[in-house]
Amino acid sequence: MSSSSGQSSGYDLSFKILLIGDSAVGKSSLLVSFISNSAEDIAPTIGVDFKIKMLTVGGKRLKLTIWDTAGQERFRTLTSSYYRGAQGIILVYDVTRRDTFTNLSLVWSKEVELYSTNQNCVKMLVGNKVDRDSERVVSKEEGLALAEELGCLFFECSAKTRENVERCFEELALKIMEVPSLLEEGSTAVKRNILKQQQQPQASEFGGCCS
């Protein structure tokens, strides 16, 4: 599969978004579902991966670089590097596995506090796999309460049925644009990239790709 890539002059803002959470909660599926319409099983992520998506929200054309991380503990050192400079962080849990919800406050919110270099970054709590309602063990109310406690936005969605998937990312982007310092960073990144492009006119455009 190929992901879309933007022209250097084709977008107004550029933001970095990070997906974190326990292994097998559906981070990669969520990302693939947002980028394309695929709903198939994704092999476990090894280390980090990324995809790029162009998006128009609030009258602005955005380029989102979305980093997908492996949730296994052994990969934590490697993935911790990618928190740097992220304007948006999505913490994902599986509504059918309570331990993935518990680990958000035990593990992942602490990782964010430890490795994020952006104090104003926008955080979002996402409960995935709501299509398996018969196996649900974490209620929406519990999710809302934790989101409020951690200072996060909150959504429930299903990567399989694509319920709320686009809305998650769009809402996150809108919230990022409301923060002046993040807006400035997004704008600065675009200008810096334009400058690079001008200095290397022969350089091929980069884009997301899977190995």
Add this chain to the structure above:
Amino acid sequence: MEAHASSFVSKARTAFHSAAAKAERVLMDFKIDLDSDKQFHDEFGRQRGDESARSEKFLDELKHIKWRPPHIGTKQDWQDRINNMRKGRKEVEVTDKVGDVSMASAPFYDENMYILNVKNDLDAKASEAIPSVEGLTAATKYPIPPSSVLKQLAIAIESGRQTNSMKDFVASSRGSSPAREKAGLSLSSVKALVLREKEDKLTSEFSSDEKVVYLINSLFDQEGEFLKRNSDPEETFISSLPRDIHGAPLESLVVKLAEVIGNFKTLREMSLFWSRVVDELRKHWSEEKHLPGIPPDDIPDLKSCLLYQQFQVINCCISRKKRHIIATESLDTMVMEANSNALESANYTGKIPTGPLLYARLRTGELVLRLGADCPSGDLTLLETGEPAYSPVTQEGPLLTEDLIKETEEFVLRTGSVGAGCSQLLSDMQAFKAANPGCILEDFVRWYSPPDWSESEGSTEDRDSSYGGESMSTRGQLSLRMQKEGNLWRELWETSKPVPAVKQAPLYDEDLAVEDILDAFEDIQPSELFGQLFVSLLSFGFAIAETMLYGDLDLSKLFNDCKEYIVTTCQSDRFNEKIDELVQMYETVEKMLLNPDEALKMKHMEESTMTTDESKRRFSTGEPKHRFKRLSHIFGGKDKLLTRPVCKNEVNDEETQIRHSFSSFFDSKSSLFSKKPPKPGNLYPAEQPLSLESDRTVI
């Protein structure tokens, strides 16, 4: 001049020698006179008359030289003197000789005084240029480092913007001008060679200077007592300011380094001292000695400045090398012991050896030594053999400073590479195989990625089943995503060999990493180095002040205004334009600590200038820009009025000292401070790719 001096010296020496000889003769004459005998009165009378005449002459001469004889002389002597006075020629001759003596001594004395003065002057300059450990230690009696130190770092930042290399500071002190440098290639080459030779010599002299050696030893002393200020262990309040503005932790090596370098008077010495520090870092690395004032084994703290992160990496790499040596020796010992046991075991068939060695029994009954096993992995057992599963010792991850993180991310974005993750996964698989002989992929997944394994409800406890396939299917299975065709995990598993972590190719090469850092230190841009030292010292002073002012309601309000201004300025991209104002903030805080009453008076003046409406607006969180603009105006305006003359005088003094120092040492003019810093528009030419200012220009 030397010839002239020699002439005068010679004349003076002759004059003094002649005078001494004459004095000696006079003394002998007096002795003879006293011993005269009456029987030979007539005969000696005649001779005495002659001698008396000569004595008279000598007395006249000695009188002019201010030498007083014990006897004034008889009546006859005085008559003889009167007779001599009639002979004008002799008298004139004596006068000339005396004149010669005076003229000879004056220049001689001046020359000596001149040489002595010059020597004293040079010694004084040398003493002032290099700060002493004693002087710096005495300064720690003040609560925070003096603002003059911070100011010196600010000057260095300004000057550093014009150059890319610390070496330029050493070369530019020669007073070389751009025009001469453009004269020609050959001339430029020769000039460069000459400067390099002078640099090397000067660097060598600087490094071996007693004070510099003492400074280096104190700075890198493992006890860490040098420049220590906070000695109150009960103080638990920890300021978040150093991390908010990307400074360095309190009492860390970076802060102490900033304080030391900020005390040097010239940019050249600051640069030379930094070179000396880099040499010391190389020495610590080669001797595997941890740097003091830096955690010995922490991963880089991305909220501290890059310099601190790099120091952390050096210490962490030292710890890792030590651990690696121990682990390698341990493994080698284990293998040797196992081989030895195997020989013994051959002689006693069936006997299982005892000891700390860990073995796993295969399904064939064969015992295989576990390599690199760390500890049992809970109650997990291997599916095919039933043996307990062990967590292996694994390789440690890379130590990435913020610059390397950025590089890595850009590399991944550009190439789409997932190599780092795959390398680590492969390494972990190999370590797991070495520690768990007879394992299969499912065993690894159960240890590494538990959610990808699901236990079957129909699982049985029968481990002796002879139908492996059936047993596996009844006990559990991999997740659907792990079973997918072409899954990279399985491919890596098939590729991996049982190799313990200490024997694998390193995922992260400590030697390479530290060499890169030390090379970067040698080539660091002056503004980058001095900028980090400036922010570190700024945050240090403010953090201590925050602790001390914590309970003082009046002063802490004024302090918090300064602090907020500093945090906002340091976090913005206009840091370089606001350095002067940051220094002023620091001076204000310094005043709060040293002279609280004056600071309160300033606060009162500040408050009286604001109307009620402005006050409300000022404290409103809805208008942060207005608030800080107001704050900037207040402190900018008042500090200029109150401290501008002092600052100006101090700067002038520094310039005067530097110029005088240069003229004394090298008889050339200094261009360091004769030029004004280039205007902000020139600071960021369009050629600089990553410059934020350039981005604006492009717009």
